Structure formats: C-alpha cells, structure tokens
Amino acid sequence: MSMIAAFYSGKSILITGATGFMGKVLMEKLFRTSPDLKVIYILVRPKAGQTTQQRVFQILNSQLFQKVKEVCPNVHEKIRAIYADLNHNDFAISKEDMQELLSCTNIIFHCAATVRFDDHLRHAVQLNVTATQQLLLMASQMPKLEAFIHISTAFSNCNLKHIDEVIYPCPVEPKKIIDSMEWLDDAIIDEITPKLIGDRPNTYTYTKALGEMVVQQESGNLNIAIIRPSIVGATWQEPFPGWVDNLNGPSGLIIAAGKGFLRSIRATPMAVADLIPVDTVVNLTLAVGWYTAVHRPKSTLIYHCTSGNLNPCNWGKMGFQVLATFEKAPFEKAFRRPNADFTSNLITSQYWNAVSHRAPAIIYDFYLRLTGRKPRMTKVMNRLLRTVSMLEYFVNRSWEWSTYNTEMLMSELSPEDQRVFNFDVRQLNWLEYIENYVLGVKKYLLKEDMAGIPEAKQHLKRLRNIHYLFNTALFLIAWRLLIARSQMARNVWFFIVSFCYKFLSYFRAPSTLKV
Ligand SMILES: CCCCCCCCCCCCCCCC(=O)SCCNC(=O)CCNC(=O)[C@H](O)C(C)(C)COP(=O)(O)OP(=O)(O)OC[C@H]1O[C@@H](n2cnc3c(N)ncnc32)[C@H](O)[C@@H]1OP(=O)(O)O
Numbered sequence: 001m002s003m004i005a006a007f008y009s010g011k012s013i014l015i016t017g018a019t020g021f022m023g024k025v026l027m028e029k030l031f032r033t034s035p036d037l038k039v040i041y042i043l044v045r046p047k048a049g050q051t052t053q054q055r056v057f058q059i060l061n062s063q064l065f066q067k068v069k070e071v072c073p074n075v076h077e078k079i080r081a082i083y084a085d086l087n088h089n090d091f092a093i094s095k096e097d098m099q100e101l102l103s104c105t106n107i108i109f110h111c112a113a114t115v116r117f118d119d120h121l122r123h124a125v126q127l128n129v130t131a132t133q134q135l136l137l138m139a140s141q142m143p144k145l146e147a148f149i150h151i152s153t154a155f156s157n158c159n160l161k162h163i164d165e166v167i168y169p170c171p172v173e174p175k176k177i178i179d180s181m182e183w184l185d186d187a188i189i190d191e192i193t194p195k196l197i198g199d200r201p202n203t204y205t206y207t208k209a210l211g212e213m214v215v216q217q218e219s220g221n222l223n224i225a226i227i228r229p230s231i232v233g234a235t236w237q238e239p240f241p242g243w244v245d246n247l248n249g250p251s252g253l254i255i256a257a258g259k260g261f262l263r264s265i266r267a268t269p270m271a272v273a274d275l276i277p278v279d280t281v282v283n284l285t286l287a288v289g290w291y292t293a294v295h296r297p298k299s300t301l302i303y304h305c306t307s308g309n310l311n312p313c314n315w316g317k318m319g320f321q322v323l324a325t326f327e328k329a330p331f332e333k334a335f336r337r338p339n340a341d342f343t344s345n346l347i348t349s350q351y352w353n354a355v356s357h358r359a360p361a362i363i364y365d366f367y368l369r370l371t372g373r374k375p376r377m378t379k380v381m382n383r384l385l386r387t388v389s390m391l392e393y394f395v396n397r398s399w400e401w402s403t404y405n406t407e408m409l410m411s412e413l414s415p416e417d418q419r420v421f422n423f424d425v426r427q428l429n430w431l432e433y434i435e436n437y438v439l440g441v442k443k444y445l446l447k448e449d450m451a452g453i454p455e456a457k458q459h460l461k462r463l464r465n466i467h468y469l470f471n472t473a474l475f476l477i478a479w480r481l482l483i484a485r486s487q488m489a490r491n492v493w494f495f496i497v498s499f500c501y502k503f504l505s506y507f508r509a510p511s512t513l514k515v
C-alpha cells in the first residue's frame, strides 16, 4: 500500500491554479490514487464566458479525467469549486466559503500564478507575490493545516549559473515592492521595472523570486515547502503519455515548427534543455506534501524538480527528435515544410528571420491580396518572432541545479511509493518522451486525427514540389538578369554549356564505336 496515497485519504485539500496545466494533472493524480480523499477545494474564477461550475464540469469531462471516473465515480461530489479571484486582495471569496476553507483545510497546494513573461510588474506582483502573502495569511488561520506547498520555478534565480536549494534574497524587500505597487502609477512602474528585475530576463522570474522570499518571511509556524520545476512539458506516463493543454514553454514552438511557420531559432544546440514532464512534477509535489506534513522538517525545504543534472538532454537532440517525429506524423495543413535550424549566432539568426520567416510571410500576404483576401501572415509572423525572442534567453544558456533534497526525499519513499509517485528522471528515455510530446501536441492541442496523417504527408509533398519549382524559377530569373547585364556571367555561361556539350559528346563517341 502506498503511504503517500493513504496519507491523502480523508483529507481536505485546497488547490489554487487548479484550472491550469499543472493544477489539472495534480487533481487528476490525487483523485486517481486517493479516491477516498474528503474534498478538493479549488479556487476558480469565471473565464471566457464560462462560470466557475462550467469550467469545473469541462475539466472533469475531459479526456484527462477518464481514468479518474473509473476509480472515483463520485468525483463531482468531491470537488468544491470556490469562486475566487487572486487579483483581489481578499480573493473575493464569500464569508461562508472562507469560513469553510479556514476550518477544514488540511493541505494547500499553491499553483496559481501568472506565467506570462511580459506581464506588467503590477499584475505580476499581485499574482505571484501579494496573492502568495494573502494565502499564507489565510493558512496561518487554519487550525487543521498540516502542510503548505508552494510551486515556484527553477528559473526564479536564473541570473545565477549554479543554483542551490536555498532562497536567494532580492535586493529590494518584497514588502516594499508590494507597498510601492499601491501608489506608483503605471508609467513610473514601467520606468523602474528594468532596474528592479536587474539581470533577470522578465517580470515572471523576478516576481517568482519575490514570492519565495515572502514564503520564507511569512512562514511563521507553518509547515512549508517550495518546489522549483524547470520547463514543464507534456505528461511522461500518467494518466497517459503526451498529454498537454496549453501553449506555454516548448509546446507553442512545436506547433509553430510543425506547421512550418518557425523554420529557425536562435538556440545553442549544446545547451541543456531542462524539460521536466508535468506528471513528474506532480508526483514530487504529492510526495513533498506527505513528507512535509508527516516529518515536519525544521526549516522550509526547497526541492528542485529538474532533469539536467541527472539525465541531461540538449536542445540539439530535442530539435532533431521533434523533426524526426514530424516526418512520421506531420501536422495538417502546414504553411511550409517543417525544418527547424538552430543557430547560436545573432547575425545568422537575423538573416534566417528575414529569409525564412519575414519574406515568405510577405509573399503569402501578397498572394492573399491578389486573391482578394485579407493579408494576415506578416502579423502572425511578427507575433511568433516576438514570442520566440522572449524564449531565446532560456535556450541559449545552461544552468546547474543541485537536487540534494529531491534525492533525499526519493530515498525516504517506500519501493511502492517510488513506483506510484515516481519522480526519478533518470528513468526517462528522452527520444521516446519527445516523440510522445509531439504526438500529444498534435492530438490534444491541435485536435488532429491520426487518420489524417497520409493526407498531411501528401500536402508536404505538394509543398516540397512548390518549393523546388519556386527555387528553380527564382534561380532562372536571377541568372537571366545576370547574363543580360554582365559579360563575365555570359562567358561563364558559354563555358558551362560548351563543357557540358563536350562531356556528352565524349560519352556518345565510344558508344557509337561499339555499335
Ligand atoms: C523545433 C522545436 C523547438 C522547441 C524549442 C522550445 C524552446 C522553449 C523554451 C521555453 C522556455 C521556458 C522556460 C520558463 C519556464 C517557466 O518557468 S514559466 C512557464 C512558461 N511560461 C511561458 O512559456 C509563457 C510564455 N508566453 C508569454 O509570456 C506570452 O504568451 C507571450 C509570449 C509574451 C505572448 O504574448 P501576446 O503577444 O500577448 O500573446 P498571447 O495573447 O499570449 O497569445 C497570442 C497568440 O500567440 C499564441 N502563443 C502564446 N504563447 C505561445 C508560444 N509559446 N508559442 C507560440 N505561440 C504562442 C497564442 O495561442 C495566441 O494565438 P491566437 O489565439 O491569437 O491565435
């Protein structure tokens, strides 16, 4: 019997960010392995015209939750969606709901965050710092609380090269930042943002670092742990391989490459691609929840959930396998044939941006205009290149994260728990994982049917022929123009033609003799 699964039985668990990528997988695993848990409270806001109940209904009826319904048929009754918006200082939770949360919660998993790299500092602070502070305040009023697990990111200290499982202080205290956000106007915040984030690349990593400081400072008597995952990718094994449902991290770029929009990226092929499957992160998170509540470590432990130091894969290998999977299972209706080149040189990358991205977009828009349609490709391409430029920071560097606490925890688990809550990335076969990831993007994100693969392959063949035709035409036009203008080009051309003629005559002569 799994000790971890048994621990969660009968428990009331509060999850923030349950509608997000990681939150859904966390809920799924909890219900599947501990169907006897008492209740999962989730803080949800209405979104995109859906009420909180509709959002929960949609999640529970998704493919991800199919297995859960078999082991926990009354899952609908065990999930309690609480209306909440973390943008409000009191989360806008009703008094009754708040009372219930305060008196019943046993474990908190705090996953909610804004993960946008370009978020305005005010909003990023509100979500990633102030909301964490508020939640800690709530936690301190929960008499039954056994553990508070905070999800941070391995990149919260990406300004360092070697990162230990400790909290590194930021120069300005989080409390001062929170206070200043209340009275500074947007223009001034914009001005001071680069100074505040310093050598971090964006407001996301900066505010996640501030969030960790808040956790440390406000922990009081709580049992707290922090988990720092690196780049979270599709599921490795559970509940099935390749599940993914948003465009963050590599997923969006896999689509852009598979559809032929993204043909080159400024990335260092030898840099470590520190991906970590979402189910691995969730398994570690649940194990940490159990360990923190049962063993009550004296200080706040930080767990790195990374792959680079135990089972490294680099961007070159990842790119190669992504392309190999496109060969087997191409995406439908591609704009161009997939071909993602990695170059670490800025000038080469700008050249390829002009030739492989902007020029085809302009030509396509010209074609749209000619056929009476609205041009749109240049806009799409500009957006994509902006996204790529924001991710470039992470694909041109390598980091070393120490994993002592994570390895210590692994050794504390029973063999059964090591199996059920496996977070040992040494067992991960990268080529298989990346292939499943790409197939998962095709199935679960693009909703493409595998039966459409032959047609997609045909489409790529047509694109290849168009490409050859286009290049030949371009070459002939350029050559014709050159010959018309330059005596030297004409001489070269006559030399090549006469050489070919002599070459062919030489072979014709002996064959004629034989006859
Ligand atoms: C050969 C293959 C090589 C693979 C090579 C992989 C390298 C991959 C390195 C990752 C490295 C992360 C390392 C940090 C890991 C954490 O710790 S944090 C979690 C990760 N967080 C993220 O990835 C967030 C990144 N995204 C953003 O910040 C924002 O979406 C952006 C990039 C600033 C774009 O903002 P925006 O222009 O306002 O656009 P937004 O409204 O978000 O979306 C606009 C359109 O772009 C699309 N889009 C959004 N995100 C993406 C994306 N990532 N890609 C493509 N399209 C996207 C949307 O679907 C949307 O399309 P439409 O609905 O309009 O058709």
Ligand SMILES: NC(=O)C1=CN([C@@H]2O[C@H](COP(=O)(O)OP(=O)(O)OC[C@H]3O[C@@H](n4cnc5c(N)ncnc54)[C@H](OP(=O)(O)O)[C@@H]3O)[C@@H](O)[C@H]2O)C=CC1
Pocket (backbone or CB within 6 Å): 016, 017, 018, 019, 020, 021, 022, 023, 043, 044, 045, 047, 084, 085, 086, 087, 110, 111, 112, 113, 114, 115, 127, 151, 152, 153, 154, 208, 228, 229, 230, 231, 232, 233, 246, 248, 249
């Ligand atoms: N994805 C990654 O690569 C990595 C993620 N992480 C961390 O993991 C955690 C989960 O990330 P992930 O699941 O990928 O992110 P998602 O963007 O998929 O999910 C974010 C969650 O936070 C919720 N949220 C955001 N704003 C509010 C709000 N104002 N009120 C209520 N809820 C809100 C979202 O709700 P809604 O659905 O309503 O928007 C959603 O449930 C985050 O803490 C992130 O920093 C760490 C490393 C890498």
